[in-house]
């Protein structure tokens with residue numbers, strides 16, 4: 001990670017022990033304009049090439065006494081900066097300092113009332129965590145273990161009727177632990193607790209804003225690319241890569257070459273529309289490479305979703321490397337023909353619009369967090385790829401990227417586009433992908449999205465798409481028996497795509513969509529609507 005960003009901002013380090021809510025801690029810090037970075041709990045402090053002003057230890061699905069449970073590097077406590085442990089983080093602090101943790105007789109999942117304990121004169125530091133909060137506050141718990149013996153030199157600063165050590169603080173050092181999840185919105189005053197830790201205790205300057213992020217990121221890109229370096233960009237017309245491309249264009253102008261790959265599983269007319277949109281709206285000149293035959297041949301007969309992602313992720317990189325070689329060869333030829341022309345640098349970098357959720361869902365941090373699916377641009381990359389990655393948005397969430405896009409002057413219709421996954425219709429066609437299946441899925445999807453737009457609902461929905469099932473059902477059309485496929489409509493509302501709920505459509509819109517799909521798309525005689533949230537489902541079906 002660039003050290004420049006750490007020179008410019010006071011940063012908080014979040015060590016992730018695999019909790020579902022770890023990412024929310026990063027959000028809460030950025031919301032108070034403090035830059036933070038989350039690293040796996042296996043990070044050794046001695047290997048860190050920047051100096052955080054505070055450290056937060058997340059929760060975890062493990063119990064501290066489990067065999068193989070993730071362990072905090074004890075150097076965290078001697079690093080000389082404040083530490084806050086949340087849930088498992090608190091339990092790790094207790095265990096590391098001579099306290100005890102045991103399974104509790106009253107497990108707490110959900111709301112609890114925390115009684116804040118003020119220690120008073122001589123304990124100003126310990127009392128700072130709940131600065132401005134007196135008496136009781138509602139908190140949200142999710143634990144089956146708890147601290148049963150306080151470590152020496154620690155005091156209780158909060159308790160619940162069943163958890164006597166629900167918040168603790170060292171008597172003189174800035175080390176704190178809370179059993180409740182301060183980062184979730186269901187702990188209404190949790191934000192204040194994180195704010196007290198980050199601002200009053202760690203004394204971080206709240207100077208991280210999107211505007212400064214843009215300036216610093218542009219400077220960072222210029223620095224890594226040098227005077228002549230050139231970058232090839234994987235650009236899909238989606239929100240993330242468009243924002244990344246705009247940033248890159250601002251940084252290095254025409255030394256940036258945007259490439260979109262037609263992988264044969266795009267939406268109908270997508271390549272043409274994206275080419276036009278990128279040039280007209282962003283001033284970015286895009287090369288569209290038609291590699292659809294190669295992708296579809298490789299995908300032949302493949303049913304396993306992870307396999308589909310890997311094939312597509314790998315093939316993407318092959319195509320980008322080939323394009324990079326072509327661009328370099330063209331520059332060499334130009335130089336041969338006109339020796340006075342300026343020599344152009346090598347293409348060493350590949351820009352991707354990777355976001356934080358792509359990373360967290362794809363990578364299992366050796367144990368604690370589970371791999372949900374390997375997003376093609378993270379886990380599906382080619383092992384021995386020559387191009388080095390530049391991923392300016394890797395730390396951000398979707399809504400933050402949209403805010404960044406607006407600041408960069410990207411038009412609303414582009415910033416507001418629903419996400420479309422890189423592996424495209426290959427993960428929306430269940431079963432093997434064939435040209436015929438792609439055509440059916442494209443037609444159904446076009447009708448679905450057209451009707452959503454016509455009803456004025458596009459911006460209320462976070463993501464909508466049609467899924468094509470490989471099963472057949474009996475129907476009757478024009479007095480004839482049909483035996484055709486089933487289309488599933490999916491529409492979700494979500495803030496960050498980590499959790500999502502299904503969208504409640506007005507029935508007449510669903511009726512119109514269903515009737516148009518069954519009338520206009522040959523091979524489909526049934527349309528159903530998916531009413532699963534995430535969890536237990538995911539947004540995509542594969």
Ligand SMILES: Nc1ncnc2c1ncn2[C@@H]1O[C@H](COP(=O)(O)OP(=O)(O)OP(=O)(O)O)[C@@H](O)[C@H]1O
Pocket residue numbers: 233234235236237238239240241242259260261262263351352353354358377417418419420421422423
């Ligand atoms: N067809 C494509 N051609 C080139 N690059 C692609 C293509 N599809 C995806 N990518 C690359 O993979 C990255 C991840 O894809 P993803 O779909 O998550 O992001 P996006 O397409 O930029 O935005 P959105 O999430 O809004 O669809 C993209 O940012 C882009 O760098």
Ligand SMILES: O=c1[nH]c(=O)c2[nH+]cn([C@@H]3O[C@H](COP(=O)(O)O)[C@@H](O)[C@H]3O)c2[nH]1
Pocket residue numbers: 309361372373374375376377419420421422423463497534537538539540541542
């Ligand atoms: O570029 C991508 N490559 C992938 O392999 C991939 N898998 C899921 N997604 C998108 O990620 C978001 C969350 O989706 P899931 O709930 O299905 O994991 C949704 O927006 C999905 O469309 C992908 N995007």
Ligand SMILES: NC(=O)CC[C@H](N)C(=O)O
Pocket residue numbers: 019058059060061062063064086087088089142143144145146
């Ligand atoms: N949310 C958590 O961090 C839980 C920690 C531990 N697994 C417990 O049940 O207490």
Ligand SMILES: [Mg+2]
Pocket residue numbers: 236238239419420421422
């Ligand atoms: Mg996309």
